[in-house]
Amino acid sequence: MVFAGLVVVGVAVVHWYLWLRLVRDTAVRPRVRRAGAWVVGALGVLFAVTAVGNRALPRRYEPALERVVGWPGYVWLALAGYLVLALAVLELPGWLARRALASRAPATSEATAGKAAATRQAAAGKAAAETGPADPQRRLLVARGVAIVAGLAATGVTTAGMVTALGPPTTRRVRIPLAKLPRGMDGTRIALVSDVHLGALRGRAHTERVVAAVNALDADIVAMVGDLVDGTVGDLASAAEPLRGLRGRRGVYFVTGNHEYFSGHEDWIEQVGALGLRVLRNARVEIDGLDLAGVNDATGGSVGDPPDYDLALAGRDPARPVVLLAHQPVQAHEAAKRGVDLQLSGHTHGGQLWPFHYVTRMSQPVISGLGEVGGMPVYVTNGAGFWGPPVRVGAAPDVTLVELGAH
Template sequence: MGFVLLAVVALALLVAVHRYVWRRFVGDTTATGSRLRRAGTVAAYVLPLLSVGALVSGRSGVPFWLQQVLAWPGYLWLAALLYLTLALLVGEAVRPLLRRLLARRATTAGAGADPARTPETEQTAKAARTPETERAGAAGSDTRTAAPPAPPAPPSSQAAAASASRRLFVARAVGGAAAVAGLGTVGYGTYGVLRGPRVKRVTIPLARLPRSAHGFRIAVVSDIHLGPILGRAHTQRIVDTVNRTQPDLIAVVGDLVDGSVADLGPAAEPLAGLRSRHGAFFVTGNHEYYSGAAQWVDHVRELGMHPLENARVEIDGFDLAGVNDIGGESEGQGPDFGRALGDRDRSRAAVLMAHQPVLIDEAVAHGVDLQLSGHTHGGQLWPGNYIAELSNPTVAGLERYGDTQLYVTRGAGAWGPPVRVGAPSDITVVELASKHA
């Protein structure tokens, strides 16, 4: 019942937002029956349908080619809708100010004009001066036969026409500015995703790390989100970027894919080219459990990566552990800290790979020195970071919880709209530092 109510509220909100956007961009700026109004009205129906199709197609078993057809316009419209709406809301504050400014200018201009020679009376006089009446006047004919000039329009209708003209100008000016701001923001955010993630570097001291492991570098990659939009070229960009950092170890902390191995196996193939001294390790994210986690674990193993399913390995100077994502609990494959960390030597430093930051409390309880996570995307689309803060202890960056430090990367890809605003994608090179060095 609660889910149905939430769905109804979300649908009502989506309809209301689309109605508002249509009114400001189409209803207020175009003439009734015009081609532009008809085109804008059709778009107001088609675009949200494409968005719904993009959202549901991935989990409804439709062919992958159809998912790709729906994904680009459907997901991009969701991002565009957000920033067009925000730009229009800013425009609501500007709209009355601009109308008052134009009205004041019109009043000032009208105060200096000859009341007997208004634009309306001038137009009426020109209409009365036809070639026939001009010739008749020149020949001295009886002017009493000329048609009398039409009376000027009433002042009230003149004022109404001027006000309507100002409203139309303001609607088009504010709508145009909002379109440039909103679509420009989405365009720049899309470019940032398609360009690929940038490298971020951070040094993290660990109290139990021996001097021999001082300077050990871990390339942290999360939330690649291969799917109907981000494919093989996206994977190759990430692999090339990681390899250029020459890390000692690569940690892929979940949400690698949004789709099955059958559809996305070719897109993931460049991962076989990851290179580091101690190899590449992988833990599941929640999206793997929407896409066939067991098949993907087997596939990444075939690509040369090492899945850590509630398991631990010893690296020079510290233990590297990994736990399954919370999303696996419905399949009996959730995180198991006892298996991953229960019997370890606590005199050694421990680095934990866990997709979601919310597992930090378990990490603290098991004496982990550093947890590496993703999942949040840093909010991905501002102001989404404020929403992400409601359900995650850390949205991005490094924070300390007791004796445990938590580092959250913004991720290397994007979910849904291939757009990032205020949360650029990154691959983080974490350099471990020994306090004994």
């Protein structure tokens, strides 16, 4: 209820601002203003339903709601965000434009007026130019210009972001040296994929494309680090089926993400195992001279399935390098305390929507690419899908080929 209340207040403020700048300031006729108010209000309801509807309804109704409101609701969510951003950026230029037009407003006079009347009118015109606003037509011109520029900018950014988000994942490559890695394992290749987010907006075709991208890397190890799904096994088993085709010479491994715990994690752990992926549920495997460990997502603690780093790393030879799979980069703080050599993560989507990625930076130590936590390297993939708006700005989807290097 607290979450829903905060969302409703936020939605109301956002849409009041949009109505103010896009309707009230640009429309003259009362009928047009009323129609614009109804449109903005309806979009606000769509925004709110999209943001909190799935949390408020029983799980069996979630897929139906997603199919009805998912595409328009999430696209509007992104577009509204960029509209507000563009309008806020244009506040100062708009104000300066109104002041400039006011200062240039000419004083009017009539040819037949007497000298005294002309003098008084000129003085009044000068005072209005110095202290008063521009006339209504000039204010309307500026307001409409601001609305058009903001609308074009927001639409352009959102459209480009949709093309990026709905396109194929790019391939990133990174070489990370590990001090303890045996020379015989130099060049070991790990295909890292995360945040596929199968659901109402992305289905089986998306999985097939991700599997093809991963297999094209010809990796020794395939590591899926969570957030595979947004829905139950009953709804998404067919969409996940192509994962059976993943190929890794030394195995295909999976750890849970936070969205698995929203979607029936026990069922999905069983389903993923049936598709041929080995689930590292606070567990470790030895692969020649390398240890590969995996821990549950931090969200699992809320349902009695927390990450257990000590269990995952128990009994290992500290002379061997260990690579840890953990969905959230923030889990690196615990991993670094235990001498892990490298953590591979996802979760952040690279921020997904610039410049709103700065919010993500407040909760995660690394949001994209190679970073360091407590002296330990941490690599974070942008993920192969998206969550919420089908839009990515400044953070293209990817799968990453991590090549391990021996010193």
